[in-house]
Amino acid sequence: MPAVHTVLVVGSGLAGTATAIHLADGGVAVELAELEPAVTTLGSGITLQGNALRELRALGVWESVREKGYSFDSLGLRAPDREGTLLAEIPDARTGGPDLPAALGMPRPDLARILHERAAAAGAKIRFGRTVTALDQDAGGVGVTFSDGTTGRYDLVVGADGIRSSIRGLLGIEAATRATGMGIWRAFGPRPASVTRTDLFYGGPSYIAGYCPTGEDSLYAYVVEDAQDRSGLSREERLATLRELASAYHGPWDDIRATLTDPSRVNYTWFETHLLPAPWHRGRVVLIGDAAHSCPPTLAQGGAQALEDAAVLTELLLAADTLGDGVWTAFTDRRCARAAAVVEASVQLGQWLLDHVQGDVPGLMGRIAALVAQPA
Template identity: 55%
Template sequence: MNEPRPRTVLVIGGGASGNAVTVLLRRAGIAVELIEAKPDWNVLGSGITLQGNALRVLREVGVWDKVRESGYAVDAVGLAAPDGTVFHVQQDIRTGGDDLPPIFGMQRPRLQEILCEAVLESGATVRLGTTAEELVQDASGVTARFSDGTEGRYDLVIAADGVGSRTRAMIGISDKPEPTGMAIWRVPVPRPESVERMQLAYGGPCYIAGYCPTSKNTIYAYLVEANRDRASIDPASYADEMRRLAAPYGGAWPEIAASITDPAKVNYTWFDRLLVEGSWHRGRVVLIGDAAHVCPPTLAQGAAMSLEDASVLAEMLTAEQDWGSLDALLTGFYERRIGRVRMVVEASVQLGQWQLDGVRDADAPGLMGRTMSVLKETP
């Protein structure tokens, strides 16, 4: 009796969702080849705030112990006035379950490093500095032609190539990210002794002035404002500009601002929104993570939604032994994810829009609480 042919998957993109789905599929014995456009497989950015439902997936991937050693757990968020006066401390919902922190801060490059190590340990084939230039599908698989002139044959292609996904357009999905009207300045700085939790100040020259501990010694500080023409801001002035915006804020902010000295460490990005409707696949190519949906970080759920995509898709693929036709499975994946993802995208955008519109009586705590309560449920 002939042994069944090993199932093969191409993962395009080595960020959080691509790395996570690779590890989970390899654990089931599925052959995975991961390509990443960057030659060094790193990520830019300062810090990242992970909610419990993101940590739940990281535990499933097998990296929670390393993550826990590399960041800082927080169980409450302080809400403050611009002068630093805290008017409310909100205990956060444990969306990952009672045995995981509700909020966890860490440096984004360190999370990427941990996930990359897990991919390499899984035995997946990794090709850096490589892109897919063409995907040709037929009834039984996908032929991918790569930027280095080689090609490969796969049962399935998982496109995890981010908000600017080339694959999305390649398979005929025309949806594109749209700016929400907000932008964010981010920087890693030493942790002031007074900082023990995440804190958000509303008002002042910015919509939000916030920070989150990322280790015993560091925090991730950020300022949210109306987006500007990036071409009008000299990157060499980033540190000066962020200090200027931070100057009116009280509490820990004077110490934070004094530490913002290196413009190379300051990151400035616009908030985008994207939700691909209808389906996330065409034939045997499926989008996950930021390639399919993007939301502003007002709920800190972007990475969590991407990681959940990886978990759910891997679960469904490993449970299905017959990959003769994947259309029903991939349609089921979309149907299982779309309601939860839509809720997060719409709530995240709404929270930002209320600030843009200056709505003073908006029920932001209620919207956040309702959303987080739903996210406690297994995706």
């Protein structure tokens, strides 16, 4: 018998939906509460490294993901010169194993729909348009009050509600995010034939200019600059700013820039990070994914770490007879140090750029690849 019979998962991002799928497959009654009114249709793209693909395969959605996404096995480094000269093509580590691609890009909305459909098919009850406003737990369970006034009681509550987690706040845990000093422009658009993998341009007027194919006909492109207050710009001004920054980069960027015409498909955010000290649970409430740890996208590991949290947590819950110290000790041992290493490495890569220091980037990336190549 699993350690829990009824579970509330708050937040239906990668960590939350993966948790709901695993638990529902294991016979647990799962409710998935999501503040948004429906599966989001917004967003650009996401890069999923091999260890994320390994977890998606375990969730039973790999074939659907492969069909919607764009796989590749190398990373290109290009110069910020007039030709966008290719400096190196580096085989990427297959951290999910030799039978999976090194990386895959796909539209975020497609990934969200695939996971939500899988969760519903597994038997999870997805409740849109509500979240949790109060928690009242005792030794036997957690009483929950929802934003629509309804209540419920569960053996366990999983807070997977993102970087600004309301569950974290209800637990009284202070874990304010920290801006790292970088801001990123992202645009989603058509994929030119010249884009067949992620290429990174270092230098020029920005720290990084890159792109990732997300399907046969789509990609997302990005430019990383010093973090600035860009909130006063109109949508048209945001597009113009991105196009101006991107004008310093050539090669495939010339093809991409010609397609950047829709202001509604451009967004700007700051890189942020936080890491919740162990343990990530308080009684019968546990935080996972961005609610517990977040990192800038310099290693493209955010989604993978969220999926790993869900996999390890649910494995332990389904294998144990009771929800006790053994479960939490094992979860802490398997997840906290590993996630911390990824967060710290992701921040370090950006800090070297901010400080204009040539750090040991290959060594750092190699260490993290070796770490995440081992199942969590």
